[in-house]
Amino acid sequence: MTGSWINACGTEDIEAEDVIRFDHEGRTYALYRTEDDRYFATAGLCTHESVHLSSGLVMGTIIECPKHNGRFDFTSGKAKGAPVCVDIVTYPVKVESDRVYVLVDA
């Protein structure tokens, strides 16, 4: 993937087993922190009805859309059953000096 690493947030800006929204250059992303302090990023909107996933519930490595119960594995982007039928885009993440960086498309 080509693109640039964006300084998205601090590691403590996301609670353990939670998600936050991150907007950059007109696009919206969802940033996740697992219970064991791993960080991930996906597109911010559900592939079903374009609802912001940052209002959803993180359970393990699953993000559940707050509107219709659509679920994705945010580590792989895999859709986990109806009503979501299309996988969600994931983005590489790295942590440096307590900051979370996301590699977004150029």
Add this chain to the structure above:
Amino acid sequence: MPASARDYSLIGRDAQLAEANGFAAAEWYSCSIPRKELKELMRRSDGPALRDTALWLSCLTLSAGGGVYFWGTWWAVPFFVVYGVLYGSSSDSRWHETGHGTAFKTRWMNDILYYVASFMILREPTVWRWSHTRHHTDTIIVGRDPEIAVPRPPDVIGLLLNLFALKSAFHTLRGLFLHAAGRLTKEEETFIPETERWKVYLVARIYLVIFVIVSAICFYIGSILPAMLIGLPTLYGGFMAIFFGLTQHTGLAEDVLDHRLNTRTVYMNPVFRFLYWNMNYHIEHHMFPMVPYHALPRLHQLIKDDCPPAYTSTIAAYREIIPTVLRQIKDPAFFVVRELPDRTKPAPYNHGSVLKMADQKTAGRAV
């Protein structure tokens, strides 16, 4: 009677207007709740639903047993009334909650109860999963929501028939034959993805096989008792489903992007809340659909000051609903305007291009 100015079809004029005017998949008003509290409310557990389902199944078993034991005497009647309500009415809320995937924490528990309850309420699980998804995306948006129970002008005869699920059962049976033949209606094609359609066809065939087997047993033993236990309770026990269900949206505004204006929260007694699995907190459910039924009373406490006052009882709700429905027979433009708390921002109404394009007039008036 003035002609209805609205087209409730999902493939008609108002479907196009809803999209053109930004009512389709739009952003809705949401009461403000701290993220931490909302997460706590959304958190899943199996305990409450396991307890309630065990109680529900026990009551079903006992009432069925009593009905069978006393079959042929009048003593069977109260047992079948209880069994019918549990089977044909309270299955509605079980279907609903498990469809949202919120009743249990464990996914397969939701799925099993969803399929069982769908059969009991005589709904096709895949069709209704997708129609209900649309209902939540576009609640009471004309031309988009497939679950508007009382279009204007109201079909009062249809509503009365549905006290015993007669109209809805006829509609479902017609659909079962269509789906068993491997086809969908044009409207269903608008909300059921192609990848899900094989499930519709398979389940329709399974439903029909079950009904054929039950009917065959009835003929074989010369008694309708098997059908009194499987199939018919959807009809003779369905009256509480519509009694509860009509409180949700009937008579309120169409085409508003604010659930506080098109949905009711009604205080109900503990028995009703058990049968209805707390769906009387319906504004709360629509605004935050991933909050499980057992957490809705807590959610209500958090947002009630930002909502119109809850109806104090089911009777209070019907004191508004019945006159409104009767008035809408002659005046389809009439609806109940809910008063929002002063400090809330106004929600967009449909008093604009939709109505001009449809060449109609609509004026909300409080009752």
